[in-house]
Amino acid sequence: xxxxxxxxxxxxxxxxxxxxxxxxxxxxxxxxxxxxxxxxxxxxxxxxxxxxxxxxxxxxxxxxxxxxxxxxxxxxxxxxxxxxxxxxxxxxxxxxxxxxxxxxxxxxxxxxxxxxxxxxxxxxxxxxxxxxxxxxxxxxxxxxxxxxxxxxxxxxxxxxxxxxxxxxxxxxxxxxxxxxxxxxxxxxxxxxxxxxxxxxxxxxxxxxxxxxxxxxxxxxxxxxxxxxxxxxxxxxxxxxxxxxxxxxxxxxxxxxxxxxxxxxxxxxxxxxxxxxxxxxxxxxxxxxxxxxxxxxxxxxxxxxxxxxxxxxxxxxxxxxxxxxxxxxxxxxxxxxxxxxxxxxxxxxxxxxxxxxxxxxxxxxxxxxxxxxxxxxxxxxxxxxxxxxxxxxxxxxxxxxxxxxxxxxxxxxxxxxxxxxxxxxxxxxxxxxxxxxxxxxxxxxxxxxxxxxxxxxxxxxxxxxxxxxxxxxxx
Amino acid sequence: xxxxxxxxxxxxxxxxxxxxxxxxxxxxxxxxxxxxxxxxxxxxxxxxxxxxxxxxxxxxxxxxxxxxxxxxxxxxxxxxxxxxxxxxxxxxxxxxxxxxxxxxxxxxxxxxxxxxxxxxxxxxxxxxxxxxxxxxxxxxxxxxxxxxxxxxxxxxxxxxxxxxxxxxxxxxxxxxxxxxxxxxxxxxxxxxxxxxxxxxxxxxxxxxxxxxx
Numbered sequence: 231x232x233x234x235x236x237x238x239x240x241x242x243x244x245x246x247x248x249x250x251x252x253x254x255x256x257x258x259x260x261x262x263x264x265x266x267x268x269x270x271x272x273x274x275x276x277x278x279x280x281x282x283x284x285x286x287x288x289x290x291x292x293x294x295x296x297x298x299x300x301x302x303x304x305x306x307x308x309x310x311x312x313x314x315x316x317x318x319x320x321x322x323x324x325x326x327x328x329x330x331x332x333x334x335x336x337x338x339x340x341x342x343x344x345x346x347x348x349x350x351x352x353x354x355x356x357x358x359x360x361x362x363x364x365x366x367x368x369x370x371x372x373x374x375x376x377x378x379x380x381x382x383x384x385x386x387x388x389x390x391x392x393x394x395x396x397x398x399x400x401x402x403x404x405x406x407x408x409x410x411x412x413x414x415x416x417x418x419x420x421x422x423x424x425x426x427x428x429x430x431x432x433x434x435x436x437x438x439x440x441x442x443x444x445x446x447x448x449x450x451x452x453x454x455x456x457x458x459x460x461x462x463x464x465x466x467x468x469x470x471x472x473x474x475x476x477x478x479x480x481x482x483x484x485x486x487x488x489x490x491x492x493x494x495x496x497x498x499x500x501x502x503x504x505x506x507x508x509x510x511x512x513x514x515x516x517x518x519x520x521x522x523x524x525x526x527x528x529x530x531x532x533x534x535x536x537x538x539x540x541x542x543x544x545x546x547x548x549x550x551x552x553x554x555x556x557x558x559x560x561x562x563x564x565x566x567x568x569x570x571x572x573x574x575x576x577x578x579x580x581x582x583x584x585x586x587x588x589x590x591x592x593x594x595x596x597x598x599x600x601x602x603x604x605x606x607x608x609x610x611x612x613x614x615x616x617x618x619x620x621x622x623x624x625x626x627x628x629x630x631x632x633x634x635x636x637x638x639x640x641x642x643x644x645x646x647x648x649x650x651x652x653x654x655x656x657x658x659x660x661x662x663x664x665x666x667x668x669x670x671x672x673x674x675x676x677x678x679x680x681x682x683x684x685x686x687x688x689x690x691x692x693x694x695x696x697x698x699x700x701x702x703x704x
Numbered sequence: 705x706x707x708x709x710x711x712x713x714x715x716x717x718x719x720x721x722x723x724x725x726x727x728x729x730x731x732x733x734x735x736x737x738x739x740x741x742x743x744x745x746x747x748x749x750x751x752x753x754x755x756x757x758x759x760x761x762x763x764x765x766x767x768x769x770x771x772x773x774x775x776x777x778x779x780x781x782x783x784x785x786x787x788x789x790x791x792x793x794x795x796x797x798x799x800x801x802x803x804x805x806x807x808x809x810x811x812x813x814x815x816x817x818x819x820x821x822x823x824x825x826x827x828x829x830x831x832x833x834x835x836x837x838x839x840x841x842x843x844x845x846x847x848x849x850x851x852x853x854x855x856x857x858x859x860x861x862x863x864x865x866x867x868x869x870x871x872x873x874x875x876x877x878x879x880x881x882x883x884x885x886x887x888x889x890x891x892x893x894x895x896x897x898x899x900x901x902x903x904x905x906x907x908x909x910x911x912x913x914x915x916x917x
Contacts, residue, residue, distance in 0.1 A: 253868060255890070257893055278880070347911050387887075393813070
């Protein structure tokens with residue numbers, strides 16, 4: 231067989247049949263659902279009198295509409311949202327689909343819950359009615375988002391009519407500078423290639439920088455690949471990924487373990503495999519990145535100024551001007567020192583334990599600025615419990631952060647965590663779209679450490695100045 | 705006249721890049737369990753001011769674009785969230801086709817699955833089309849799906865549509881039914897797949913059982 235990319239290997243291993251030049255019937259190993267993009271799919275299924283093909287390879291989570299107030303028993307006050315949750319339970323019960331319900335101790339964001347319990351394994355195809363399903367590339371699984379019609383298709387057949395993607399390789403070499411993270415790296419990459427720079431492609435990330443990233447950092451990177459328009463993101467699963475999965479999947483033992491290890495060792499792009507597009511980035515060019523506009527490619531390094539003559543984020547002048555009008559900024563301005571009223575820490579991009587550790591490191595011994603409301607929403611019940619047992623929650627509460635229940639929360643503000651017009655928010659989330667966190671609210675995407683620095687100083691601040699101080703104090 | 709071979713009507717220009725699905729259908733309209741009532745949500749924050757009053761200056765509120773059936777938009781239209789509500793809402797609002805240089809990938813599939821026609825033209829062609837439909841009274845366009853052409857007052861352009869998508873649009877195929885016709889092949893594939901990769905079988909059910917134990 232000719233040389234294949236990792237992407238082609240995964241597609242080949244899941245192709246039930248080829249439908250035409252562009253489409254295959256692709257088998258799904260795992261299908262994740264949430265309460266808001268699945269109801270109409272179940273309704274369609276019931277209308278047609280169709281069954282769920284493989285219930286045991288489907289799982290549902292209440293994540294988007296759930297309130298995150300720090301109460302023991304959560305009650306969804308909004309009647310429509312409460313109906314979405316009860317409807318999800320009814321659908322799951324009817325079809326025997328595993329569910330992480332509203333008051334389940336392990337409830338959380340789908341993309342946090344699934345991997346942390348070992349449900350995501352190298353070589354899988356994982357599909358979900360949520361665009362951030364690209365996250366699973368971090369473990370060498372092909373994950374991608376779909377719409378509700380396709381959710382219905384997967385429920386009924388455990389397959390999807392899948393349009394083949396082009397392949398892109400992004401190589402990153404070198405050591406990430408102190409004070410920078412996978413979030414800064416991905417914001418930099420998106421700012422260079424654009425919000426549609428990877429449209430139509432599945433990206434494979436590789437290089438020494440990627441190899442050195444923890445799995446959680448790789449989740450962040452692959453999660454945001456969709457913000458460059460990517461149809462998927464992959465990282466070949468090496469020892470780090472294998473260890474992560476085996477620690478969380480106690481069913482993979484004995485002979486099956488040997489089989490799995492042998493298979494996972496074959497999951498890489500062949501040396502002479504051809505990619506349709508290639509990029510190279512040096513890690514030494516990464517600085518803390520922050521968005522200034524309303525598209526994720528409108529991002530700059532914290533020590534840079536907003537320019538309207540450079541980069542794909544400003545290719546359309548009218549859109550760039552509109553973005554500046556919305557965020558109340560001007561060409562030539564820096565983001566450094568810009569006051570924020572709100573800080574949000576959480577989401578499927580940055581709501582995991584390593585993210586919270588990074589926040590705690592900055593917050594320890596400091597206080598949230600008086601005019602700032604800072605919320606921490608762990609990605610899942612398991613993350614929350616871990617943070618509490620490590621003392622992170624105490625540090626954050628002591629510093630004046632709100633320590634809340636898990637969920638998607640203010641990432642898309644579908645629950646009651648909504649910002650008011652004109653509120654400026656330092657956010658660890660993935661989208662700075664107009665109105666995303668509330669009508670007229672302004673979102674600046676950044677890393678967890680940067681968001682923590684904004685919380686304690688009350689303004690967008692270069693977290694590297696903190697790191698230097700600490701190095702001196704040590 | 706409009707059917708699934710031909711779309712004729714007013715085209716409204718929205719020349720912004722990266723018009724994401726959060727803007728097409730904001731979050732507060734995603735709380736239903738059916739597809740109804742989404743017309744109100746379409747471009748909500750652009751159509752209405754914070755007090756809920758129609759904004760006269762927004763293109764879809766201008767009398768010359770009343771009843772628009774086509775949008776002519778900037779690149780990467782429909783990027784972002786996978787919410788199919790964006791497509792349902794556009795259709796409920798009366799939009800039958802969107803013309804743009806490019807579309808968000810998930811939005812594209814969602815549109816095809818609902819017979820919302822997406823026409824991809826070059827940036828230059830879209831710019832010419834926008835120039836055509838911006839002056840009052842010249843906003844009529846015709847899209848011939850069978851011939852794959854777009855015609856406005858002065859522009860005439862050809863577009864491409866994958867044969868599968870053209871069939872889906874013109875005939876309204878039951879994609880699930882078509883896949884279910886392959887049920888025995890899917891089942892045979894799954895058996896073979898699980899023999900080869902036993903750690904992938906029923907992973908959700910087995911994980912949930914372990915965590916509940």
